[in-house]
Amino acid sequence: MKVSLFITCLGDVFYPGVGKDVVELLERYGCEIDFPGEQTCCGQPAYNSGYHKDTKKTAKHMIQTFEHAEYVVTPSGSCAVMFKEYPSLLKDEPRWKQRAEELSAKTYELTQFLYRVLKVNDTEASLQARATYHTSCHMTRLLGETEAPYELLSNVRGLQLKELPNKQNCCGFGGTFAVKMTPISEQMVDEKVEHIEETEAEILIGSDSGCLMNIGGRIDRLNKPVKVMHIAQVLNSREA
Amino acid sequence: MPMKIGDHSFDQRVSKGLGETHMRETVRSAQGRLHTNKSKAEEDLGNWEDWRTLSEEIRSHTLENLDYYLEQLSDNVIKNGGHVFFAETAEEANQYVKEVAVKKEAKKIIKSKSMVTEEISMNEALERAGAEVIESDLGEYILQIDDHDPPSHIVAPALHKNKEQIRETFERLKGYDKTSKPEELTQFAREQLRQEFLEADIGITGCNFAVAESGSVSLVTNEGNARLATTIPKTQISVMGMERIVPTWEELDVMVSMLCRSAVGQKLTSYVTGLSGPREEGDLDGPEEFHLVIVDNGRSNILGTAFQSALHCIRCAACINVCPVYRHVGGHSYGSIYPGPIGAVLSPLLEGYDDHKDLPYASSLCAACTDACPVKIPLHEHLIEHRRIIAEEEKKTTRGETYAMKGFSVTSSSPRLFDMATRAAPIMSSPFTKEGTIDKGPGPLKGWTDVRSFPAPEKERFRDWFKSRKKEDS
Incomplete structure (x- = not known):
């Protein structure tokens, strides 16, 4: 194919x-x-x-x-x-x-x-970590894809996935919104980071680099010990 | 400018909103509660998406045939013995209501909750004419006695106040001496209001939906105040936006169910009232005289445009209750009595861009609003359409933004320029880069790096890696 x-x-x-x-x-x-x-x-x-x-x-x-x-x-x-x-x-x-x-x-x-399309629900990945998944807004609401990432992540060996509280709320990225409405965007991303911390996750996983750049950038600025990974990286992880 | 609240700039309002800790806590907890309750109500009903589709069909059919249904409504109100007035503007609506008040020598007017009367500033007009106007919805009552604090939410107008602030308001202005327990506060307001109901000459209500086939007005409340306002005073005036109409009671059934579930997560509110004109012989209560004021105030300009579905709105506030922007800035930051996503769509439509051009940008376009809307208004798409008009037709965007977007579009439609720009990115950004991140970005990046670090562009782009890998393979 x-x-x-x-x-x-x-x-x-x-x-x-x-x-x-x-x-x-x-x-x-x-x-x-x-x-x-x-x-x-x-x-x-x-x-x-x-x-x-x-x-x-x-x-x-x-x-x-x-x-x-x-x-x-x-x-x-x-x-x-x-x-x-x-x-x-x-x-x-x-x-x-x-x-x-x-x-x-x-x-x-x-x-x-x-x-x-490929009918894969297990990529045979393994990653020993506590993680949480950020459901990005466009992917869930506009593309309507709510199952695929969870199905695939649920089969990653060693990955303990904890649900993100208030996962339905936007992270405050919104493209130009983040630079045009910075003070509001800041509050939104701060609340997202708070919720990520509540899950005690070591890794934040997402399917959109935009959201991850936003949340990751804030995590970095606040020196929080959370690593950010795109779902492709997780699904392709191979641990000995 | 009746919908507009205050004279502060958008940035000033937002910065004030973000600083109001109590308000933000109250909004945050209300959103959480309402989200849970609405989800449960959707589940209880079952097939929520089908109900949304049906509701959208009802609303769009009604709006497509609005002239027909308005005429039918008007004929039936008159047949029932009532009076109908079509007001093209806010001034015409207020003038008519004032004339009724003068004719009836009304000293005291009791009101139940109505956003359209807020929109046209009817209270102020009546007060200028010498009548005393009393709001009887608890939230509206609190705001009215607190020096006419404007509503910050279309269903729960005093949402920005917590119970302690309400206690303080009652104590300072009405001599209240009990605790901030909601039951005690409500009991106090109830006692204060009971006398007002008995003394009122006119009762004014809004209208959740008018029913065309019977010339009726339906009112959806949890407090019962609308019942008192429509049974005790001798004269009743109902004011409605011209789009708030359903063809028959069958559609009313659907719309009321959707409204109650979406607004407060209830199957039905405590009171759903249907009123068809003045009292008839043998009736025990009801007004002797009934007036229906149908307000256009800019609505007919929306008909036939890309924004027509904004008129499908049933004012349930579901979009407001899920909005992550509203969550942090609160209702007053919008500077309009219609806040949140629907307010950001409607306010510029009804009052123009001069005072409301920032509102379409007060959204991350996360589409939570569109998803929550029981009548499927594509709210985030309307916000984008506003932005298009502001940028392309009104040309009200800054020169910097226009150039940036032109530059971006030229680059992204030319592979050669895109290649050059992305190849140059690591070099261009190197003066700002430290340990792989940019902490103080230049130009448009500043807003980003004020609160977040920005990743430095990688030296090897994906496309370079892919090319070299392919070479190796072959």
């Missing part, structure tokens, strides 16, 4: 290690990884800020970049959702809308692809 990887701009520049785990994971299940080098960013920062004319250019570029793909897989629920916004963004241009719908239909977030 050929899988075209959309690594996301954050994944490309800030978290290349996550991408390596994604590649290894998918290859283990026989996927041939295609990385279209023309890929950029999904355009969400401009879209959510209301610059839709500008976002259309980005969207069209990404539609062309992934047009040949059989499946598009991305290690971010939020960026997957943005691809799925393209048809409504391009609703006034019927031919582009059609192409956008095709992209939307073949786009999957990583755990969703593992669990629902």
